[in-house]
Amino acid sequence: MLKKILTIIKAEFKKSIIILVLILLTSISAAANSNSWGKAQWIWQEEAGPANTWVAFRKEFNLKDIPENALANIAVDTKYWLWVNGEMVLFEGGLARGAAPDTNYYDEVNLKSYLKEGKNTIAILVWYWGRTRKVHDDSGKGGLLFYADLGKQVLESNTTWKMKVHPAYDSKSGGGGGSANRVNAYNVKFDARKALGDWSNQAWYTSNYDDKDWNKPIVKGIANSKPWGTLVKRAIPQWNNRGLVDYVSLTLKSNKEKVDLPFKNTTDSLLIIRAKLPFNQQITPYSKVNSNAGKTIVADMDNHFNMLKGTYITKDGVQEFESYSWINGHFVEYSIPAGVEVLELKYRWTGVGEMTGHFECSDPYFSRLWWMARNTLYVCARDGFMDCPDRERGLWIGDVADQTGAIFYSLDDAGRLLLKKGIDNTISYRKGDTIQGLAPGFGAYRGKSSELTGQSLQYIDQGIWQYYYNTGDKATLENAYPAVFNYLKLWDMQENGLPKHRKGYANWVDWGIDTDPVATNVVLYFMALKSAKKMAIALGKTKDLAWYDTRITSIKANFEKEYWQGNRYGSKNKVIEERVSALAILSGLAKQEHYNTLVDSVLVPIRKSSPHMEWIAEEAIMLTGQYDKGLERMKVRYKEQVNKEWLTTLYEKYLPKLRGTYNHAWNAPNYVLSRYIAGIKATSVAWETFEVNPNFAHLTTVKQIVPSVKGDIILEAKKTEQKYQVSFNTPANTRATVYIPKEDKVISKILVNGKEIWKKGKFKKKLKDIELASEDDNFICFKVEAGNWNFNTEYQ
Secondary structure, eight states, X not given: OHHHHHHHHHHHHHHHHHHHHHHHHHHHHHHHHHHTTTTOEEEEOSSSOOTTEEEEEEEEEEXXXXXXXXXXXXXXXXXXXXXXXXXXXXXXXXXXXXXXXXXXXXXXXXXXXXOOSEEEEEEEEEEEOOOOOSSOOOOSSOEEEEEEEOSSOEEEOSTTSEEEEOTTBOTTOOOSSTTSSOOSSOOEEEEGGGOOOSTTTOOTTSOOOOOTTOBOOEEEEETTOTTTOEEEEOSSOOOOOOOEEEOSEEEEXXXXXXOOSSEEOOSSSOEEEEEEEEEEEEEEEEEEEEEOTTOEEXXXXXXXXXXXXXXXXOOSEEEEEEOOSOEEEEEEEEEEOTTOEXXXXXXXXXXXXXXXXXXXXXXXXXXXXXXXXXXHHHHTBSSSBOSOTTTTOOOOHHHHHHHHHHHHHHOOHHHHHHHHHHHHHHHHTOBTTBOOSSSSHHHHHTSSOOOBHHHHHHIIIIIIIHHHHHHOOHHHXXXXXXXXXXXXXTSOBOTTSXXXXXXXXXOOSOSSSXXXXXXXXXXXXXXHHHHHHHHHHHHTOGGGHHHHHHHHHHHHHHHHHHHBOSSSBSOTTSOOOSHHHHHHHHHTOSOGGGHHHHIIIIITTOOOOOHHHHHHHHHHHHHTTOHHHHHHHHHHHHHHHHTOTTOOSOOSBOSSSSBSOSSOTXXXXXXXXXXXXXXXXXXXXXXXXXXXXXXXXXXXXXXXXXXXXXXXXXXXXXEOSSEEXXXXXXXXXXXXXXXXEOTXXXXXXXXXXXXXXXXXXXXXXXXXXXXXXXXXXXXXXXXXXXXXXXXXXXXX
């Protein structure tokens, strides 16, 4: 009895110590976060907004010495532009709010290289959106919060700053889809006759800018206070600002004649100059003109789904203007009034990180298709991955799941961080145990769930799990896993051993025709279960494994008899379509004995999916090993788009004709080409091991750059009747398995880095960092350590 009492006391004591430590850590964290903002205060005008308001802030101060470090923390709702001593430091700072409810992102900006001894001026232009839509959770109040430790002094936002609502920006500019819940941002309409002069561009060596009629800002709160909430450090790098550059070409829209600058509209009517971009990009348009006052110049896009435009009303003389609200498309269309002389037209391309991945092959069709898919992925990435950059800009999680595979073959670390941000945002904005289709989305905008069950399930498998598998980021997985487990438990099992269908917000699985939502979601649920089980294993959640195993086993045992229809998988009452059959192959539910039937009767001839599930059908064919047929389907499905010379991104829908946005996120043929044709894929978490196994099909050469989390993997492979050559690098702390195909031929010799290691059917000579892994009827496999490798194989 005494022993039992002592055990209880000991346990309670441990529990108390743990609670005390947690409280202490929380207090330290809160104090550290508070100290990082000193006495900085949220400042703004008296009004809470209003929506679509541009407010200019200025602060003059003196420095005796340039500090060793000059990091500034800056938070706003919603966007800002920063100048120090007349130099632009940051173009479009701030992230759309949505780390979680009641949170606000802040930026950390290094000011050191812009500071001078003596007088300094900081200028900040803040743009407050003031509306919640699909990607932004409005706080309800505009605001600026600024803190910089400058060594012997600190600089904090407070009433010593100057502010002025910028009179040239029209808050009634409209745009963004009006009341249709489309885009958060607004049109930009700027009247240069009301401008503030060089308020932001004043250099340190010029005379003082006269801001005596500017106002003192009103203090609205302190750091980490509502309505802005807890401050969270920016989750991704600042935009890659490539500066103002010339367009590819300028032509008149009316007659396609070339325009040479300077160009004056000497007609009596409006002329439209079409400015060509290299490809579909997120840009801000710029113009420099000589004009009389009161002329209206509009910068719009060729893209009719574009919701935004920039309008500039001239003053007298030579002047320049850049519309700061980004837009996208293939051509910028400048409307030039009569009498206006155009001196310069330029654009600024900004975006998340770089597109460092690359693919090319001997068939230029697939090289161009990969490039178009990469462009589509990149133009659909900004504050979050989004369905499209024009009509909605919404983080639909099924679209992000489609993008995930392509991210790891196309984008650098910034792309991976943006995916992490999307996962964190989605988990934070779930409604109860429901993983919603948008973050913040309908939950913030309309107060109801936006669950699309197929997308939520797809996101678990192809989004969350694949992110962890490709990065090894266990902290993000730990944050997401409880929500994943609780969501999957919302699904009930039926007497037939299969999950009961959940409709969610809408009974939608794909834009294509003849969908089969019930059967589709059964397979997606099975795939989500399998990936969630892997999550549990990775996190040591062993108590959850039995629950997963029970459901996985039940679905495996009952899927075939319920959904096999003799030549396809799907519901008995549905007409033939390819999505369920493709998913059955991807999930492992399809029997291998059905593969040829599924490929020849369904996956090649039936083409009812939209691009959202097209890549899944293509991947399913590749998984059966019938690479030529996979490429055949890919060519048929994308031929109309690839053959359009002007088009550089991919459409939302195929049927009954190309329609929807011409830059939609869910096009992922680049993932299929990189993983199965270039044949490079991770075989363990965070690319510690990977596979090199090009599948040429009808091709003769393949090149690939994979920007893996361990470093770039660069592949070149070439194939003839008598030779097979493959060169690649294995980054530090990785190991690769390379497959040498036999192709029903006799291999006479294999040279590695110029040395013969295989002759007369035997591993002849051992080299450092290489070993024979296996051999069967199809391949000889070698394992190699970090380094550069060149394999040359000759056949008899």
